[in-house]
Amino acid sequence: MRDRTYTADAKPGETVTVAGWVHETRDLGGIAFLILRDTTGKIQVKFEKDEMDDDLVETGLGVHRESVIAVTGDVAEEPRAPTGVEITPESLDVIAEADAQLPLDPSGKVDAELSTRLDNRTLDLRKEEVKAIFEIRAEVLNAVRNKFRELTATEINTPKIVATGTEGGTELFPITYFGKEAFMNQSPQLFKQLMVGSGLERVFEIGPIFRAEEHNTPRHLNEATSIDFESAFIDHTEAMDVCEAVVKAAYEAVEENCQEQLEALDLADEFEAPEGDFPRLTYEEAIQRINATGKLDEQLVWGDDLPTEGEKALGEDVGEHYFITDWPSEIKPFYIKDNDDDETLSTGFDMMHPTMELVSGGQREHRYDNLITGFEQQGLDPDAFEYYTKMFKYGMPPHAGFGLGGERLIMTMLGLGNIREAVLFPRDRQRLSP
Known part of the structure; x- marks a missing residue:
C-alpha cells in the first residue's frame, strides 16, 4: 500500500491510512474503540456511533480479532489512548477476515503451550514479546557479521549436502543424492579449514547444521544455526580472543539497539553486556x-566429559562466561591439534555460559602425517576424507577457529526456558512441520 502510514508515525492533525491486524475491540455503548496493530505498535480507532455511518460502525465492530484491515481517517491527540493518539475513521476496509475461533490468543491474555505456539508460529509471532526475540536475534546476527568483518574475515557459504560426516558416521542424517548415499552436514568444519589454506585465510560462516541426535531436551535441536570462524596463522588463544570479542559485540549491540524489545521481554532493567576478560580455566581446574x-x-576423574550437572555446578561457581582449555587429547576430535609440550593435552577449548556450553574450538592439526594419524586413532578411514586431507599436502598454514551455537547464544542471552523459542520453525525428533 503506497499511501500506508505505520501506526508509530501517525501524528495529530494528519489524515492517514493505517493497515494491520485487529488487536481488540471495546464497545462502551455510545462510543466504541478498535485497536489496530502493525509491526511498529498499536493505534486506537474511535467510533462515535451517533455521528458515524451505521455501516462503518457495524463493519468496524463486527470484524473478528486478527482480521487484516485498513483504516483511513483523521489523527487526533488523545492522552487516554494507548499511544496518545487516536483515529476517527472515514473508511474501514476488511482486507482479510480471520476465523472467529483462533488456535491461540495473540494478545497474550490467554497462555498457550509451547507445542501449540509452534504449531501456529505465524499467530505466535504477532505477540510483542515473541516478535521481540526474533528482532533481537536479527540484531545479534548483524552484530556478529559486523565484528567478523571488522576482524577482516570473509563470509563464506559451504555445502550442506556432503559425502562424509565431519566427525564420521555418527549423528548423521542420510539422504539419497542422485542414487548415491549422502548426508546433511554436521558442521562446516572441514570446509572452513580448507578455506584458510586458500587465498582467503580468514573466514566465517553463519548457517544451518544438522545433527541426528537422539536428545530431546530444552537445549538440543536437530537443525541449528552455527556461527563459525577460522583463521590462518593464529593459535587457540587468539581464537578465544576472537570468540570473546564476537560474543561481547552481540550483547553490546542488543543493549544499544534493542531496548524496546528488551522491555517487551521484561529484561530492560537487568540486561548488561559482559565486561572484562572471560576467565580461562584448564580442564583439570574445571573438574577440581x-x-x-x-x-x-x-x-569426576581425568578423561571424563563434563556432565550437564557438572556444567551447571561449575557455571554457578564461576558466575559469568568462561573458557575451559587444555582438554585431554583423547576426547577431542581428530582435527584438534595436540599441545606441543604435552601430547596428552589438546589445544581444544569450550566457551561456556554459566548454564551451558556455547562454543567448541581450538587450534587445528595442519601437518598431513599428524592429521592422518589422528584419523586412524579415532577409527576413521582417511581415504573417505581425501578431498580434505590431500589439501594438507599442498601447504596448509597453522590455523584455529571455533563454532558458536546461534540459538544457544540467544537462549542464554535472553534467559529463555527452551531453545525452540529462539527458532522460527524448530526441527527436533517430533517436529517436521510447520
Whole structure:
C-alpha cells in the first residue's frame, strides 16, 4: 500500500491510512474503540456511533480479532489512548477476515503451550514479546557479521549436502543424492579449514547444521544455526580472543539497539553486556572445581566429559562466561591439534555460559602425517576424507577457529526456558512441520 502510514508515525492533525491486524475491540455503548496493530505498535480507532455511518460502525465492530484491515481517517491527540493518539475513521476496509475461533490468543491474555505456539508460529509471532526475540536475534546476527568483518574475515557459504560426516558416521542424517548415499552436514568444519589454506585465510560462516541426535531436551535441536570462524596463522588463544570479542559485540549491540524489545521481554532493567576478560580455566581446574562443589554423586576423574550437572555446578561457581582449555587429547576430535609440550593435552577449548556450553574450538592439526594419524586413532578411514586431507599436502598454514551455537547464544542471552523459542520453525525428533 503506497499511501500506508505505520501506526508509530501517525501524528495529530494528519489524515492517514493505517493497515494491520485487529488487536481488540471495546464497545462502551455510545462510543466504541478498535485497536489496530502493525509491526511498529498499536493505534486506537474511535467510533462515535451517533455521528458515524451505521455501516462503518457495524463493519468496524463486527470484524473478528486478527482480521487484516485498513483504516483511513483523521489523527487526533488523545492522552487516554494507548499511544496518545487516536483515529476517527472515514473508511474501514476488511482486507482479510480471520476465523472467529483462533488456535491461540495473540494478545497474550490467554497462555498457550509451547507445542501449540509452534504449531501456529505465524499467530505466535504477532505477540510483542515473541516478535521481540526474533528482532533481537536479527540484531545479534548483524552484530556478529559486523565484528567478523571488522576482524577482516570473509563470509563464506559451504555445502550442506556432503559425502562424509565431519566427525564420521555418527549423528548423521542420510539422504539419497542422485542414487548415491549422502548426508546433511554436521558442521562446516572441514570446509572452513580448507578455506584458510586458500587465498582467503580468514573466514566465517553463519548457517544451518544438522545433527541426528537422539536428545530431546530444552537445549538440543536437530537443525541449528552455527556461527563459525577460522583463521590462518593464529593459535587457540587468539581464537578465544576472537570468540570473546564476537560474543561481547552481540550483547553490546542488543543493549544499544534493542531496548524496546528488551522491555517487551521484561529484561530492560537487568540486561548488561559482559565486561572484562572471560576467565580461562584448564580442564583439570574445571573438574577440581566441580568436584569441590559436592553437587555430583560421583567425583569426576581425568578423561571424563563434563556432565550437564557438572556444567551447571561449575557455571554457578564461576558466575559469568568462561573458557575451559587444555582438554585431554583423547576426547577431542581428530582435527584438534595436540599441545606441543604435552601430547596428552589438546589445544581444544569450550566457551561456556554459566548454564551451558556455547562454543567448541581450538587450534587445528595442519601437518598431513599428524592429521592422518589422528584419523586412524579415532577409527576413521582417511581415504573417505581425501578431498580434505590431500589439501594438507599442498601447504596448509597453522590455523584455529571455533563454532558458536546461534540459538544457544540467544537462549542464554535472553534467559529463555527452551531453545525452540529462539527458532522460527524448530526441527527436533517430533517436529517436521510447520
